[in-house]
Amino acid sequence: MATRRPAAEPQPGSTTLPAVGTLLDRKLVFVTGKGGVGKTSVAAALAQLAASQGRRTLACEVDAKGDLAAAIGAPRSGFEATAAGRDLWLMAMDTEASLREYLKLNLHVPVVTRLGPLARTFDFVADAAPGVKEILSVGKLAWEVRQRHYDLVVADAPASGHVIAHLAAPEVIKELVHVGPIRGQTEWMLDILSDPVRTGVVIVTTPEELPVTETIELAADVANRTPAHLAAVVANRVLPELFNRREEELFDQLGDPGVTAALAAVTGEGTDAVLGAARLIVGLRRRAASQLAELREALPGTPVLYLPEQFGRLDGPALTATLAGFLADELG
Numbered sequence: 001m002a003t004r005r006p007a008a009e010p011q012p013g014s015t016t017l018p019a020v021g022t023l024l025d026r027k028l029v030f031v032t033g034k035g036g037v038g039k040t041s042v043a044a045a046l047a048q049l050a051a052s053q054g055r056r057t058l059a060c061e062v063d064a065k066g067d068l069a070a071a072i073g074a075p076r077s078g079f080e081a082t083a084a085g086r087d088l089w090l091m092a093m094d095t096e097a098s099l100r101e102y103l104k105l106n107l108h109v110p111v112v113t114r115l116g117p118l119a120r121t122f123d124f125v126a127d128a129a130p131g132v133k134e135i136l137s138v139g140k141l142a143w144e145v146r147q148r149h150y151d152l153v154v155a156d157a158p159a160s161g162h163v164i165a166h167l168a169a170p171e172v173i174k175e176l177v178h179v180g181p182i183r184g185q186t187e188w189m190l191d192i193l194s195d196p197v198r199t200g201v202v203i204v205t206t207p208e209e210l211p212v213t214e215t216i217e218l219a220a221d222v223a224n225r226t227p228a229h230l231a232a233v234v235a236n237r238v239l240p241e242l243f244n245r246r247e248e249e250l251f252d253q254l255g256d257p258g259v260t261a262a263l264a265a266v267t268g269e270g271t272d273a274v275l276g277a278a279r280l281i282v283g284l285r286r287r288a289a290s291q292l293a294e295l296r297e298a299l300p301g302t303p304v305l306y307l308p309e310q311f312g313r314l315d316g317p318a319l320t321a322t323l324a325g326f327l328a329d330e331l332g
Helices: 039-052 067-072 095-106 117-128 132-146 163-176 181-193 209-225 245-253 257-267 271-298 316-331
Strands: 028-033 057-061 082-085 088-092 152-156 199-205 230-238 304-308
Touching (some): 028 132, 028 209, 039 057, 057 067, 209 230, 209 271
Parallel strands (some): 230 304
């Protein structure tokens, strides 16, 4: 079990985090969230936005499913970073390749082929000891930050059910290993992960009850079970406001049966369907606004960025470019 933060450290809802500038001023950003909320699209959009501003950016797909490459519009990448655009590189995490790189760089073991029996031994140890596989993923990302190979590393991190194990891995290993080079490795990783100026977690959610509840719970887990700090919440698929306050008052008056009948007499039989659709959208918008208010109340010191619902059939690079534009507006 990773150690909890001292009570003096910032907790969810705290406003005492040091000023860290804009989200993209950090060096390492983990993007996570409940499955289906658009986590990968937001990670791709953040990486693309950073690259468009001249930041050398590495986008890393931790789960290595290929979705991040598709969102960026680049061929699937392996462990070795490949160019995916101007100032943008893409890689996919591979724990065996990460172990090989660790052995070569830190223990000076000249591993030039597949690890074979050593890899099987590693899998056995990793399955028995918590945090071993996770630290290879987190350690690779932290290493890129330490070596200053990029201005920003954006990790399309595991979904909310698994990201805590990755972020907590260095503390877990530090508790298991008390001396030697491995403990020393965890210490510099913790220095990077615990520094809110360099590292931040972004939680992606949608304005619905279950995703918002899970976001609030995840924010608490990030604060209490990991060394990392929550940098922002991205509320994705926010419905537009159809009416201003005056227009909404007028719209509510249309619910009167006499008014509806009079309109139908003038405009035809389609009036009920149009008004019904509008009422549905207004109702959904009101419920979403209530959920977003709950989110802001639970996390008062956390920036909440809003991305509007994209109607139509946008996906892949087109969706990523659109979201990057909205993120640019939100980040100022």
